[in-house]
Amino acid sequence: MTTEQKAAxxxAAxxxAxxxxxxxxxxxxxxxxxxxATALLLTGCGRLDGPERLSADCAVVVDGSGSGADxxxxxxxxxxxxxxxxxxxxxxxxRYVSYAPITAASTxxxxxxxxxxxxPDADKRSDRESLWKxxxxxxxxxxxxxxxxxxxxxxxxxxxxxxxxxxKVPRDGDGTYHVxxxxxxxxxxxxxxxxKFELETPAxxxxxxxxxxxxxxxxxxxxxxxxxxGFAMRGGKTTPERVEQVGQFWQQVLEKEVKVGVDxxxxx
Numbered sequence: 302m303t304t305e306q307k308a309a310x311x312x313a314a315x316x317x318a319x320x321x322x323x324x325x326x327x328x329x330x331x332x333x334x335x336x337x338a339t340a341l342l343l344t345g346c347g348r349l350d351g352p353e354r355l356s357a358d359c360a361v362v363v364d365g366s367g368s369g370a371d372x373x374x375x376x377x378x379x380x381x382x383x384x385x386x387x388x389x390x391x392x393x394x395x396r397y398v399s400y401a402p403i404t405a406a407s408t409x410x411x412x413x414x415x416x417x418x419x420x421p422d423a424d425k426r427s428d429r430e431s432l433w434k435x436x437x438x439x440x441x442x443x444x445x446x447x448x449x450x451x452x453x454x455x456x457x458x459x460x461x462x463x464x465x466x467x468x469k470v471p472r473d474g475d476g477t478y479h480v481x482x483x484x485x486x487x488x489x490x491x492x493x494x495x496x497k498f499e500l501e502t503p504a505x506x507x508x509x510x511x512x513x514x515x516x517x518x519x520x521x522x523x524x525x526x527x528x529x530x531g532f533a534m535r536g537g538k539t540t541p542e543r544v545e546q547v548g549q550f551w552q553q554v555l556e557k558e559v560k561v562g563v564d565x566x567x568x569x
Contacts, residue, residue, distance in 0.1 A: 352429050355420035358474035359395035360467040361386060361444045364403040364484035365451025366458040369531070376485050376534035382444050385481065385530050385567050390437050393479040396420045398440045400447040401466035403482075405457025405490050408465050412450035414443045416470060448483075459490040461517040464527070464559070468520035478525040481567070485534050486551055492516040500546035510553050519558050526562040527555060 361382075363369075369378030390398065400414040401407070419436040426432055460482070467480050488495040493516050498509040532551075533544040555563050 354429070355394050355396035355433065356475040357394050357477070357479060358397045358472045359390065359393055359479045360399040360401060360470060360481070361447070362401045362403060362463040362467050362480060362482045362484070363444060363448040363451055364458055364460070364463070364531070365448060365454060366403065366489065367456055368458065368485050368487055369483070376531040378448060378483050378531065379445070381483050381530050382448060383441070385483070386441050386444050387437055389479070389481050389528065389567060390419065390440055395479065396474050398443070399467065399470035400443055401463050402447055402451035402454070403458055403460055403463035403484055404451050405455040405459060407459040407462030410451070410454055412447060412454065414447045417443060457490045458484065458487055459517070460484055460486050460488050461513065461520065461554070462490070464522065465518070465520040468522050476524070478522065479528060480522070480525060481528045481530065483530050485531050486529065486547065488513060495547070495550070500543075500550050506546070506550050506553060509550055510558065513554065514558055522559055522561050526564050528564045528567055530567050532565060
């Protein structure tokens with residue numbers, strides 16, 4: 302074997318060693334990229350840990366008739382707005398809030414309160430919950446303003462007309478449309494007075510339902526839940542039997558004719 306042949310393996314050894322030292326470097330580079338991507342992913346997930354944006358469409362419909370007086374003779378509409386609206390807006394994750402009055406002629410009423418966005422995209426603050434507290438206070442004020450206007454208009458209680466007004470507002474949110482109705486649901490307007498109808502039997506209730514639908518029509522409220530507060534309360538001026546009959550009447554109107562869900566979870 303020549304001197305050159307002996308030297309060849311020895312010369313190759315440093316090159317092999319150099320290649321061996323480079324392999325871990327390439328592995329470390331790949332590991333760094335992987336860890337960097339993971340860190341970015343975790344950072345992105347961290348941003349999702351905050352409160353989800355509000356998304357639901359909601360409406361507040363308020364009864365301005367005398368039966369909602371803030372006394373022992375009424376169901377205290379103003380008080381019920383104050384105690385119910387904040388929790389309703391929070392529970393249902395209301396982003397958009399519209400308002401409608403219940404008067405003697407609800408659909409034609411001049412009462413108007415602008416629709417509100419409680420979680421506007423234009424507000425860039427990261428603490429959305431503090432924003433919501435502020436916008437919900439404004440939403441409460443809007444409900445009070447609508448009630449004050451409804452009370453100044455012609456006395457009466459066109460409940461179905463109030464729902465018709467709520468049906469006509471835009472919908473930009475996701476999921477179910479939540480409509481909070483502060484009313485005793487004593488339909489009383491120039492064309493229909495519930496108090497004139499006997500409601501003891503199914504036939505009598507059918508007659509009353511047909512009469513109401515004939516003069517008021519049926520509002521289009523798909524994917525909607527109506528949340529009732531003050532239902533069948535008239536300052537103690539009605540009997541338990543009549544309350545049950547009125548409940549059956551409105552169950553037929555709302556669930557079978559209008560085809561909405563009904564929720565009494567916010568109390569009387």
